[in-house]
Amino acid sequence: MAKKSLIQREKKRQKLEQKYHLIRQSLKKKIRSKIYPLSLSEKTKMREKLQSLPRNSAPTRLHRRCFLTGRPRANYRDFGLSGHVLREMVYECLLPGATRSSW
Incomplete structure (x- = not known):
């Protein structure tokens, strides 16, 4: 935060x-x-x-900041979220249409 x-x-x-x-x-x-x-x-x-x-x-x-945490770096414009928050939301299936990658 x-x-x-x-x-x-x-x-x-x-x-x-x-x-x-x-x-x-x-x-x-x-x-x-x-x-x-x-x-x-x-x-x-x-x-x-x-x-x-x-x-x-x-x-x-x-600066573009994360909507949830206010973090100024690694923001995705489409979602308005930082990278690690976006990743957590994808893992919890909170973002429709986003898929997590696994290999």
Whole structure:
């Protein structure tokens, strides 16, 4: 089980990312615009605005965590679970359609 403080920190990052998503997206779109090209000074102003946003609002700072344990590594996107939890659930026949391998 992951520390509760780390899980809460991740939830806070998700809220910040959602809050600033449209602002970040519009600034990036203006910087890359080829229809209305900006001068170099205007682009630097846009980049400064982009950098002035909180760091934790960037989508690259988000981690996918296990739904049950909060573990940040070895997560399967389809299930939202970490590898060892997924394996235990397959062994207990809690996931329909998933088969365990044996050799």
